[in-house]
Structure formats: structure tokens, C-alpha cells
Amino acid sequence: MDESQAAKIIAEARASRKYRELDLPESMLRQILVDQAAKGGSTAEINAAFRKKLHNIVAPYLEEIDYPAETKRMFTFFEANPSPEQEKQWAASVMAKHASTRERLAHLDAFCGVLRENIGSPGTILDLACALDPLILPWLKLPEAVNFFAYDIHKPRLDFLGQFFRLRYPNARVIHQDILAEPPQEEADCAFFFKEAHRFEKRLPGCNGPFFAAIRAPLLLVSLPAADLSGHHTLVTYHTQLIDKACAGRGWEVERLQVADELLFIIRKGQTQE
Ligand SMILES: C[S@@+](CC[C@H](N)C(=O)[O-])C[C@H]1O[C@@H](n2cnc3c(N)ncnc32)[C@H](O)[C@@H]1O
Numbered sequence: 456m457d458e459s460q461a462a463k464i465i466a467e468a469r470a471s472r473k474y475r476e477l478d479l480p481e482s483m484l485r486q487i488l489v490d491q492a493a494k495g496g497s498t499a500e501i502n503a504a505f506r507k508k509l510h511n512i513v514a515p516y517l518e519e520i521d522y523p524a525e526t527k528r529m530f531t532f533f534e535a536n537p538s539p540e541q542e543k544q545w546a547a548s549v550m551a552k553h554a555s556t557r558e559r560l561a562h563l564d565a566f567c568g569v570l571r572e573n574i575g576s577p578g579t580i581l582d583l584a585c586a587l588d589p590l591i592l593p594w595l596k597l598p599e600a601v602n603f604f605a606y607d608i609h610k611p612r613l614d615f616l617g618q619f620f621r622l623r624y625p626n627a628r629v630i631h632q633d634i635l636a637e638p639p640q641e642e643a644d645c646a647f648f649f650k651e652a653h654r655f656e657k658r659l660p661g662c663n664g665p666f667f668a669a670i671r672a673p674l675l676l677v678s679l680p681a682a683d684l685s686g687h688h689t690l691v692t693y694h695t696q697l698i699d700k701a702c703a704g705r706g707w708e709v710e711r712l713q714v715a716d717e718l719l720f721i722i723r724k725g726q727t728q729e
Pocket of ligand 1: 556584588606607608632634635636648650651
């Protein structure tokens with residue numbers, strides 16, 4: 456496939472009704488297309504495989520949140536000088552609208568308690584593939600001046616979170632970036648990577664080890680579901696093996712905890728960097 460065909464396929468995907476509002480990073484679309492093209496086939500076959508892969512990566516966590524409307528509501532809410540308890544109620548009501556943060560709401564106190572025990576009081580945190588995770592900040596009780604870098608590929612969601620940061624956490628930033636195609640370069644005390652490593656593995660088998668190594672933080676907190684969506688089948692062994700494999704031979708310490716139905720892997724890399 457030549458460059459003009461690749462550029463056309465990428466431009467069509469970005470402009471499509473399904474994806475145009477998300478403003479997906481060009482580097483992500485290009486990496487997925489290049490991976491599919493490497494498997495061979497006609498341009499039409501490569502395009503079909505590219506669209507299928509893109510759907511699998513992006514579609515499962517699309518939700519019906521109207522972010523501009525949610526942003527207006529947030530401004531009105533904060534104008535009334537809410538108490539910390541009211542702020543938590545508001546944040547929980549937004550997190551309830553996204554599948555992955557909704558699953559955590561019932562055990563959010565416990566989850567954030569375990570996070571704090573393990574991260575202490577970091578100056579800089581990366582939140583990788585964040586979705587609505589940054590709305591747990593009121594539970595983490597970190598200083599408002601914390602440097603919190605939230606990465607995602609979903610632009611409207613990040614615009615909303617950016618406004619939240621402006622109101623509440625002046626040193627926090629949103630970053631619109633495909634963290635697999637372009638691993639973040641910021642140095643941090645710790646990095647969160649919640650409920651996405653299993654999907655990274657599907658996107659690019661074997662990618663988690665090099666990805667974890669590339670993150671410039673000595674401490675990674677990686678979470679994965681302990682059971683499948685129906686709740687009937689345990690994924691504890693399968694997901695533990697995924698993380699063990701990613702960390703094998705790297706000299707890192709890995710501890711596994713579980714908070715309700717979320718497995719939490721505390722990965723201590725020490726000063727080891729790639
Ligand atoms: C399963 S949700 C996980 C969300 C969140 N960490 C949590 O625990 O609720 C997946 C999120 O990762 C984002 N995402 C997926 N692939 C990504 C990538 N390569 N780079 C940055 N963000 C990504 C999606 O847009 C979505 O918001």
C-alpha cells in the first residue's frame with residue numbers, strides 16, 4: 456500500500472460519522488493500519504481489517520455522554536461552591552455514565568484507600584488511558600497542586616476533564632495521545648494504568664512489557680477485571696499471567712491485590728528504565 460492510499464484510508468476513518476467527534480490521534484490510526492498492511496492482502500482487505508481492529512479498540516467504551524452539556528453542568532455546579540461531599544456526589548454521578556468507572560463506584564473508597572497506601576504522596580502521577588478516572592481525585596485526597604497527567608485518545612472526554620482540572624487541580628493536564636504508539640515521556644513518581652492492559656494485549660500481543668518499561672515512573676499501578684462482564688467466569692489466573700509475562704525477566708517486584716472485582720498489580724520497577 457502506498458502513502459497516498461494509506462493517507463486516504465486514515466482521512467476517511469477520521470471523517471466518518473462514527474469517529475469524527477473523537478478526533479482520534481493520527482499516530483494511532485497509522486500504527487493500526489501499518490500493522491494490518493504488514494499482514495498482506497488487497498487495499499480493500501487491509502481497509503476492512505483496519506476498520507475492524509479500530510472498532511474493537513474504540514467501540515467498547517463509547518458511551519452516550521454529551522460532554523459539552525456535562526461541562527456546562529459542571530460549571531454551574533462549581534459556581535455554587537460545593538462541599539467536598541457534594542463534589543464527590545457530582546463526580547460519582549458522572550462516573551456512573553461510563554461503564555468502566557461505574558463498575559468501580561461501589562468500592563471506590565476501598566480502591567482509593569489501597570491506591571493511597573501504595574503511592575504515598577506523589578508529586579507527579581500519570582493516568583494512562585484514563586477515561587473518567589481523574590474524577591476519583593476527590594477520593595484520593597492529594598494536594599490540589601499535584602501534577603496529574605491524564606492521557607486518552609477521546610478528545611471530547613479530555614476537553615471535559617481539562618475544564619475540571621482548571622477548576623480544581625491547577626497543575627493537572629490532559630494529553631490527547633495514543634500511549635501505545637507514542638509512550639508518554641513525562642517523568643513521574645507513579646503511573647496508573649487501569650483496566651486497559653488486556654485490551655492492549657489484543658491490539659498488539661506482547662506489547663505490555665515494553666510499554667511498562669517505557670513509562671518513566673518507578674511505580675506502576677495496573678488494574679484488570681477479576682471476572683468477565685457476566686461475573687460468572689474468573690479471570691484472575693488469566694490476567695495474573697498476562698502481567699507476570701509482561702514483567703518477567705525485568706527485575707521488577709510485582710504484588711497482586713484485589714479490591715472487590717478489580718485486580719490491582721503493584722509493579723515496583725525501582726530505578727530501572729529503558
Ligand atoms: C477500559 S477504559 C479504561 C478507563 C479507565 N482507566 C478506568 O479504569 O475506568 C479504556 C480507555 O482507554 C482509552 N484508550 C484506549 N486505547 C488507548 C491508547 N492507545 N492511548 C490512550 N488512551 C487509550 C479509551 O479511549 C478509554 O477511555
